[in-house]
Amino acid sequence: xxxxxxxxxxxxxxxxxxxxxxxxxxxxxxxxxxxxxxxxxxxxxxxxxxxxxxxxxxxxxxxxxxxxxxxxxxxxxxxxxxxxxxxxxxxxxxxxxxxx
Amino acid sequence: xxxxxxxxxxxxxxxxxxxxxxxxxxxxxxxxxxxxxxxxxxxxxxxxxxxxxxxxxxxxxxxxxxxxxxxxxxxxxxxxxxxxxxxxxxxxxxxxxxxxxxxxxxxxxxxxxxxxxxxxxxxxxxxxxxxxxxxxxxxxxxxxxxxxxxxxxxxxxxxxxxxxxxxxxxxxxxxxxxxxxxxxxxxxxxxxxxxxxxxxxxxxxxxxxxxxxxxxxxxxxxxxxxxxxxxxxxxxxxxxxxxxxxxxxxxxxxxxxxxxxxxxxxxxxxxxxxxxxxxxxxxxxxxxxxxxxxxxxxxxxxxxxxxxxxxxxxxxxxxxxxxxxxxxxxxxxxxxxxxxxxxxxxxxxxxxxxxxxxxxxxxxxxxxxxxxxxxxxxxxxxxxxxxxxxxxxxxxxxxxxxxxxxxxxxxxxxxxxxxxxxxxxxxxxxxxxxxxxxxxxxxxxxxxxxxxxxxxxxxxxxxxxxxxxxxxxxxxxxxxxxxxxxxxxxxxxxxxxxxxxxxxxxxxxxxxxxxxxxxxxxxxxxxxxxxxxxxxxxxxxxxxxxxxxxxxxxxxxxxxxxxxxxxxxxxxxxxxxxxxxxxxxxxxxxxxxxxxxxxxxxxxxxxxxxxxxxxxxxxxxxxxxxxxxxxxxxxxxxxxxxxxxxxxxxxxxxxxxxxxxxxxxxxxxxxxxxxxxxxxxxxxxxxxxxxxxxxxxxxxxxxxxxxxxxxxxxxxxxxxx
Amino acid sequence: xxxxxxxxxxxxxxxxxxxxxxxxxxxxxxxxxxxxxxxxxxxxxxxxxxxxxxxxxxxxxxxxxxxxxxxxxxxxxxxxxxxxxxxxxxxxxxxxxxxxxxxxxxxxxxxxxxxxxxxxxxxxxxxxxxxxxxxxxxxxxxxxxxxxxxxxxxxxxxxxxxxxxxxxxxxxxxxxx
Numbered sequence: 001x002x003x004x005x006x007x008x009x010x011x012x013x014x015x016x017x018x019x020x021x022x023x024x025x026x027x028x029x030x031x032x033x034x035x036x037x038x039x040x041x042x043x044x045x046x047x048x049x050x051x052x053x054x055x056x057x058x059x060x061x062x063x064x065x066x067x068x069x070x071x072x073x074x075x076x077x078x079x080x081x082x083x084x085x086x087x088x089x090x091x092x093x094x095x096x097x098x099x100x
Numbered sequence: 101x102x103x104x105x106x107x108x109x110x111x112x113x114x115x116x117x118x119x120x121x122x123x124x125x126x127x128x129x130x131x132x133x134x135x136x137x138x139x140x141x142x143x144x145x146x147x148x149x150x151x152x153x154x155x156x157x158x159x160x161x162x163x164x165x166x167x168x169x170x171x172x173x174x175x176x177x178x179x180x181x182x183x184x185x186x187x188x189x190x191x192x193x194x195x196x197x198x199x200x201x202x203x204x205x206x207x208x209x210x211x212x213x214x215x216x217x218x219x220x221x222x223x224x225x226x227x228x229x230x231x232x233x234x235x236x237x238x239x240x241x242x243x244x245x246x247x248x249x250x251x252x253x254x255x256x257x258x259x260x261x262x263x264x265x266x267x268x269x270x271x272x273x274x275x276x277x278x279x280x281x282x283x284x285x286x287x288x289x290x291x292x293x294x295x296x297x298x299x300x301x302x303x304x305x306x307x308x309x310x311x312x313x314x315x316x317x318x319x320x321x322x323x324x325x326x327x328x329x330x331x332x333x334x335x336x337x338x339x340x341x342x343x344x345x346x347x348x349x350x351x352x353x354x355x356x357x358x359x360x361x362x363x364x365x366x367x368x369x370x371x372x373x374x375x376x377x378x379x380x381x382x383x384x385x386x387x388x389x390x391x392x393x394x395x396x397x398x399x400x401x402x403x404x405x406x407x408x409x410x411x412x413x414x415x416x417x418x419x420x421x422x423x424x425x426x427x428x429x430x431x432x433x434x435x436x437x438x439x440x441x442x443x444x445x446x447x448x449x450x451x452x453x454x455x456x457x458x459x460x461x462x463x464x465x466x467x468x469x470x471x472x473x474x475x476x477x478x479x480x481x482x483x484x485x486x487x488x489x490x491x492x493x494x495x496x497x498x499x500x501x502x503x504x505x506x507x508x509x510x511x512x513x514x515x516x517x518x519x520x521x522x523x524x525x526x527x528x529x530x531x532x533x534x535x536x537x538x539x540x541x542x543x544x545x546x547x548x549x550x551x552x553x554x555x556x557x558x559x560x561x562x563x564x565x566x567x568x569x570x571x572x573x574x575x576x577x578x579x580x581x582x583x584x585x586x587x588x589x590x591x592x593x594x595x596x597x598x599x600x601x602x603x604x605x606x607x608x609x610x611x612x613x614x615x616x617x618x619x620x621x622x623x624x625x626x627x628x629x630x631x632x633x634x635x636x637x638x639x640x641x642x643x644x645x646x647x648x649x650x651x652x653x654x655x656x657x658x659x660x661x662x663x664x665x666x667x668x669x670x671x672x673x674x675x676x677x678x679x680x681x682x683x684x685x686x687x688x689x690x691x692x693x694x695x696x697x698x699x700x701x702x703x704x705x706x707x708x709x710x711x712x713x714x715x716x717x718x719x720x721x722x723x724x725x726x727x728x729x730x731x732x733x734x735x736x737x738x739x740x741x742x743x744x745x746x747x748x749x750x751x752x753x754x755x756x757x758x759x760x761x762x763x764x765x766x767x768x769x770x771x772x773x774x775x776x777x778x779x780x781x782x783x784x785x786x787x788x789x790x791x792x793x794x795x796x797x798x799x800x801x802x803x804x805x806x807x808x809x810x811x812x813x814x815x816x817x818x819x820x821x
Numbered sequence: 822x823x824x825x826x827x828x829x830x831x832x833x834x835x836x837x838x839x840x841x842x843x844x845x846x847x848x849x850x851x852x853x854x855x856x857x858x859x860x861x862x863x864x865x866x867x868x869x870x871x872x873x874x875x876x877x878x879x880x881x882x883x884x885x886x887x888x889x890x891x892x893x894x895x896x897x898x899x900x901x902x903x904x905x906x907x908x909x910x911x912x913x914x915x916x917x918x919x920x921x922x923x924x925x926x927x928x929x930x931x932x933x934x935x936x937x938x939x940x941x942x943x944x945x946x947x948x949x950x951x952x953x954x955x956x957x958x959x960x961x962x963x964x965x966x967x968x969x970x971x972x973x974x975x976x977x978x979x980x981x982x983x984x985x986x987x988x989x990x991x992x993x994x995x996x997x998x
Contacts, residue, residue: 003939007932009834009867013860014928015921016841018809022802022917028895029850030801032857035888036841039864042876050871051939056950060959062876063951066883067966071973073888077895078980085983090899096799802913809920816927 006047014040027083027090031076038069101147102162106181108144108191109234111137112226119223123216134219135202138226142195145188152188158584160185163236165298178298182236185582186431190233190365193438194358196569198226200562201353204446207558208349208453218258218347225251229358233365237298238287238323241366245283245326248359249276255354256346268342275339279329286322289315290373303372320378323370324385331363331415334389338722340412344404348449351404356411356445357438364418364434371427372586380513383423383506387519390416392720394526398533399706399716402458403448406534410484411441413527417499417520424516426502427585433499436491436575440483443566447477450559451538454552455545460537462548467539469552472560474539476567481535483570485528486684493681494572496524498580501676505669517676524680528687536695830870837863854893861885875948 013036020033042062049058080090087094115130115137123130152160165180183191202222209218228247235241249272257269291297293315294305305311311319327333332340343355354360367374367382374382390413397409414437421430450473451466452458467474483490486497500520507514543549554560694700706713718724840860847853861884868877955963 003937004932004935005830005834006867006871008929009837011925011928011932012838013841013864015925016838016845018805018924019917019921020845022805022809022920023845023913026850028892028899029853031895032844032853032892035857035884035892036844036860039861039884043864043867043871046868046871046873046876050873050942052937054940054943056947056954059873059876059947059951060954062873063879063955064962064966066876066879067970070883070887071970073891074977075973075980077891077898078977080895080899081981084899092801093799802917806913806916806920809924813920813924813927816924816931 003047003051006043010040010043010047013037013043025091025093027076027080027092030092031073035069035073038065041065101144102151102183104144105148105162105183105234106164108141109227109231111140112223112230116220116223116227119216119220123220126216129216129219131202131206131215131219134223135199135206137223138195138199138202141226141230142199145191145195148183149188149192152183152185152582153578156578156582158185158582160188160582163300165236174295176296177239178237179240180236180298181234182299183234186365186368187233189431189435189579189583191230193361193435194226194229194233197357197438197442197566198222198229198353200442200565201349201446204352204449204559204562205347205349207556208449209347214258218255221251221254221258222350222353225255225354225359229362232362236300238290238302238370239297241369242283242287242326245330245362245366246280248354248362249273249280249330252276252343252354252359255350256343258346258350262345264342265345268339268345272339272343275336276329279325279327279336282322282325282328284322286319286325289319289322293319299369302370306373316373317375317377320370320374321381323373324367324378324382327363327366327419328385329363330366331360331419332389332412333363333385333416333419334392335722337389337393337412338719338726341405341408341719344402344408348404348445348452351408352442352445352449355408356441360411360415361418361434361438364415364422364430367419367422368427368431368434371422372588374588379423379425381423383420383513383516386416386418386420386423387516388416389413390420390523391519394523394530395716396719398526398530399713401461403451403460403463403534403538404445404458406460406530407441407444407448410444410527410531411437413523414441414484417496417523420516420520421499421502424503424506424513425585426499428580428583429495429498429502431583432575432579433495435579436483436495436570436572439566439569440480440490440492443476443480443563443570444484446559446563446566447473447480450555450563451477453555453559455548456551457545457548460534462545463538463543464541464545465539465543465549466552469549470539470554472554473563476560476563477539478535479567479570481531485531485688486524486680487688488681489572491570491572491575494575497673497677497680500524500680501669501673504676505672508668508672521676521679521683525683525687528684529691532688532691533695536691540696826870829866833863833866833870835863836860837867850896851893854889854896857892858885858889861889872942872944872947874946875951 017033017036017038017040020036021030024030024033042065045058045062045065047058049056049061083095084090112134115134118133119126119130123133126133162183163180164182165178168177168179170176202219205218205222209215212218225248228244228251232241232244232248235244253269253273256272257266260266260269287297290302290311293311294302295310296302296305306316329336340355340360344351346355393409393412393416397406397413400406400409414433418430418433418437421427421433450470451463454466454470454473455463457463479490483492486493500517503516503520507517694702694705715721837860840856840858840863843856844853844860847856861880865877865880865885868874868880
């Protein structure tokens with residue numbers, strides 16, 4: 001259980017999230033990918049904090065990230081509902097009115 | 101009573117506001133309100149005077165200040181009142197004359213369409229004048245100074261339908277501005293050097309040497325310039341005769357008794373700041389004024405103009421008296437002159453009211469028709485002529501004595517006494533000429549004579565009261581004791597107050613602070629002047645004596661000299677008395693010879709010295725001189741400025757305009773081709789590049805994420821390997 | 822350091838990464854959501870190994886109990902249940918996979934090859950410390966976060982509310998007319 005193992009796990013998690021975000025059409029699935037990325041980042045924070053420093057900053061930061069993720073999920077859900085009510089779908093490709 | 105003194109000015113002020121706003125709708129158009137407030141002021145003044153008189157202390161002082169305006173520590177102005185013996189006397193003079201004039205006006209102005217406004221103006225004048233008298237700093241005296249100027253303007257031009265009245269108002273105002281400008285400069289010199297404006301503080305600062313030498317002389321002359329304007333001294337005396345266009349009660353109140361005396365009062369108030377040079381300047385101005393005005397008065401035929409020039413002349417006496425060191429004399433003449441000149445003016449008003457003319461050649465024999473007016477007028481004339489037992493004798497005699505004493509000490513300045521003496525005879529002559537032509541002889545214009553009648557009681561009661569005040573026993577004794585020349589602030593060693601200045605603190609409100617004591621010799625040793633070489637303590641014992649008649653260079657006199665001086669003063673007084681009585685009698689005699697008995701025909705005399713007569717009749721051509729120099733000069737300057745404006749300034753402006761048009765043309769071309777070209781070029785480039793780059797914006801989320809991740813990856817690889 | 826703890830660590834890591842791969846690849850979105858649950862649980866297990874007991878508990882409570890439920894709601898509400906095509910066909914697979922694999926390789930290489938100045942790890946309960954720090958040093962971010970949550974709450978409520986204003990007004994006007 002050394003630092004680099006945690007980092008490798010976090011990197012794997014991050015790449016899975018990135019892949020999800022890139023390949024999925026469904027907005028909810030994209031959100032899932034984002035959550036994976038956030039978790040990967042959290043693991044990095046806590047791991048660095050645990051192995052490299054005595055202070056609790058990394059954990060505190062992780063707490064705030066979780067809070068933000070919750071808020072983000074709530075707002076995202078509301079946006080999806082509105083999008084669905086407007087266009088009848090949550091495909092990210094269809095919401096391109098702002099395209100130049 | 102004295103602790104309520106600050107209320108005095110506000111009573112007439114309230115009356116002014118009421119009368120100007122709703123006076124028309126009040127019963128009797130509000131004249132009773134003005135009269136009641138000024139009468140209340142009179143009662144309070146009598147009360148104050150009683151307290152002052154009971155104290156009978158030459159150093160009586162009541163000084164109250166409250167902080168009024170302070171900006172930082174440097175600029176502090178206090179509001180307050182200062183009552184000493186001079187103030188108390190002046191208050192009494194102002195309120196007595198003002199009350200009587202109010203009473204007189206009820207009859208005189210009866211039926212005037214702007215009756216209420218007249219009383220409102222009288223009230224605001226009373227407010228300003230009383231404020232001026234009570235003020236304790238140069239700042240406030242300047243404010244009230246301008247306010248009396250304003251009320252004077254309003255009252256001279258009261259009948260503004262008449263062009264001459266409106267012009268006279270403007271003239272008075274503008275001429276006064278000239279003097280006030282000097283006053284302001286004087287105040288600013290004092291403020292910029294001393295940093296304070298209260299009288300006591302200024303005197304103290306000068307005593308400490310903050311302001312001295314030539315600058316102090318200049319400051320004194322500057323302040324005196326205000327007096328030159330307001331008291332109609334040469335060369336700014338020209339407005340006062342024209343001011344007679346105003347209603348006669350106004351002439352009596354403002355332009356004879358009170359406002360014009362304000363200049364004298366001012367000089368008396370700030371007397372300690374005047375250096376010997378400044379005093380000499382003042383004395384010469386007074387001498388020139390009194391002589392010129394008296395000579396003009398001899399030839400005038402308008403009853404009010406004669407009185408006006410006589411006023412100018414008497415003011416000259418006061419100023420000269422102060423200038424030669426006769427402090428008590430000048431202020432005494434102020435008080436006595438206020439009474440007899442107000443009486444004369446109100447008497448002339450009564451005459452004008454009766455015959456509807458101001459030309460004495462159309463009058464005559466009025467003594468039978470108007471006995472009360474005649475008797476009172478005669479008493480006042482005797483007073484102004486300096487006949488013994490009348491007030492004018494008492495005060496004018498003191499002035500002449502002071503002038504003679506000054507002349508004895510400085511023989512090169514003997515002209516003060518000689519000029520004053522000659523003019524005293526002239527005064528008696530022209531005043532009796534006036535009386536004889538008006539009241540004696542045969543009626544000239546029968547139509548007017550038949551319609552003449554004695555005035556109503558509201559008009560003759562003031563005359564009687566004022567005539568009663570023309571006797572000298574009212575003034576003699578206490579006046580000389582209570583009103584003493586103050587120590588000069590500039591050279592504290594030479595003078596001392598007879599007793600250490602004790603601030604009057606009995607029964608005063610807690611807010612006042614003790615008056616600043618006059619510089620006392622024990623505290624400030626004499627500046628050791630090398631020429632004198634005497635011990636500094638020497639001057640102190642003598643100074644009390646010397647100060648009474650201290651000439652410009654009195655400090656450091658020896659004991660023997662002081663004794664000599666007292667003797668000199670006594671001698672001078674006796675000489676002056678005899679000679680002035682003689683000269684006065686001669687003048688009266690001459691008037692009777694010429695105008696009553698007709699032994700000498702004035703027309704033939706006038707013909708014999710025709711150039712001189714013309715010269716005097718035209719008032720020394722002062723108006724013409726000012727017309728030719730000042731007015732024509734400013735007109736020519738204005739024409740030059742107009743020409744300059746039309747040709748040079750307008751030419752420049754037009755040139756600039758043409759230049760602007762040409763430049764605009766160039767700029768327009770530049771704008772059309774270069775700037776617009778650049779703008780259009782930028783737009784074209786933007787559009788074409790935009791149409792290419794817009795293809796990058798696919799609107800597909802995964803494209804963006806892909807580019808983002810790819811970019812991050814590339815950076816990683818570059819950084820890592 | 823071998824033994825059960827090592828085994829448990831590898832199990833948790835495998836659970837996390839495997840579930841994440843499932844999330845990325847499962848075509849059915851509901852299955853993907855369930856896989857995400859396991860991924861979150863695995864992360865919580867990893868937190869335990871990092872001496873972050875409070876965070877582990879929070880991870881379970883907030884992510885598994887809150888966010889995942891929200892996501893499931895979103896799935897259910899934004900797809901017609903009758904719709905057969907609840908599955909989520911992907912696209913752009915090849916370039917995405919390439920980028921992700923290369924990125925993983927680079928990150929892993931970096932993590933392994935970098936010599937970190939590691940200190941001896943200490944295992945202590947952290948809840949009390951976190952609570953104290955949130956009330957002292959991190960008080961301002963804490964309060965800002967609470968405001969942010971409030972704003973998100975209001976915003977979410979406002980956004981998800983059906984547009985009711987205008988039709989009702991029209992109804993009232995019709996009723997009057």
